[in-house]
Amino acid sequence: MILAQQLILGLLVGGLYGLAAAGLSLTFGVLRVLNVSHGELLMLGGYGTFWLFTLWQIDPFVSLLAVAPAMFVLGMVLYWALFQFVVKAHEETRIKNSLLIGFGLTLVLHALAIRLWTADERAVTTAYAGAVLRLGGLAVPWLRLSSLVFAFAILTALHLFLAKARWGRAIRATAEDWEAAALMGIPVGKTYLLAFALGTALAGIAGGLVSISYSISPSIGMEWTLKALIVIVLAGLGSLFGSFAGGIILGLAEAMSVVFLGGPYREVVGLILFLIVLVVRPQGLFGARG
């Protein structure tokens, strides 16, 4: 019974891992730039939702409609101000410089968040926060369930955009072969900008959902970047639903470790999975070889 309950909670948090990873995977897959400040962007989205709720009592699911576009714009600004200079570099310099810029941004955003919102843990506590769906003896928190559904809906929308829309296809083409994409007349710089902004918006949405179902503080960024990285390695690049499934696998694995090994091992199990996948199947569970 305890195991089943933990697995349900693991499944629910796993959806958010998946959403966080999808954003990171999009920027990594398209720009070949690892944005280690992804978790801090997620944190910002969380505070955005928190702010709208405490200042104006806007329902968090509604405020995501404002947070997501605001984060999209922030992503455009960050790309324009910082990352566009990195993507012009060659492969190896690109990764190195993106790490430097990402870590710098991490520090700045972390300090900024402490300044604006103090180091205290915050959470959006709505009137319906405690509502629980009972299934036999199991309790499923409604909020977390809604967050999971919301995350899945967002990924489905993004998937459709990438599969069908003109610019969505341009993003996929650029991810596969940017030089060939340029030969098609695709403005590669613009697709980079768009992919980065979308990745940032996804981080913001994930952050909003975290602030609703869990809690946020200025220091959660690194933890979420790490979760997203583990999920990307687990799932492989290139598939949004792969990221989502990978997130859920990580959530379930963590839940099992809590039951069988005890709470402190929760963070360890992800890293162990990470190592096993790297050794056994380096392209990830759902990634294509090569």
Place this chain on the structure above:
Amino acid sequence: MLEIKNLQVAYGPLLALHRVDLIIRPGEMVAIVGPNGAGKSTLLKTISGVLAPRAGVIRWDDETISAASPQRIVEHGIALVPEGRRLFAAMTVRDNLELGAFTQRAQKEKRAQLDRVYALFPRLFERQGQLAGSLSGGEQQMLALGRALMALPRLLLLDEPSLGLAPKVVESILAILAELHRDGMSLLIVEQNVHAVLALVERAYILESGKIVGEGDGKTLLADDHIQAAYLGPLARGAV
């Protein structure tokens, strides 16, 4: 009309093209032949904007395009079928073709042009839902060619269109190039299969070590002693 004057291209300190002069008149079909590493691919990449020249001028219909981005150059009606095809392997045949029509100009004509490309390559129509990476080599070359045609080019650049293909497939690809030429398109072909391409084109340039060392009409070059010895010897002819 494409006019190249005094073109120099370098990879870092290494000069890949020195002083290349070349001209393609409207509707002309021209080949560039030469040994490996002579700079043929470099030349095509520079025309299509992927590489920037160090010196010299490329003019297209009296507009200088030597500093333009690949996007601008496709928009101007010059499309490249790159060496190795460079398809989007994880996307469908249909998606690849539609991406070929990404420019504003080509978007408007997309439906009609797709029909034309399918008429030219019925095989692509049959396989339109299949992933590009799952096609045979010949089909992939057809797709690469069809994708470039989707951009509505007036000048088509082809880099080794017959590389790695069976002789039958090469024949049908070359037949299609001849058909495009008859319909008024300008073509610039880089090809290892010197014999076949010289028989096809009106004019050809010989590029060696980054320099144009000869020029003439296809038939004359076919009979030329130097060409015979360098590219059309018994060994070269066997190595299609």
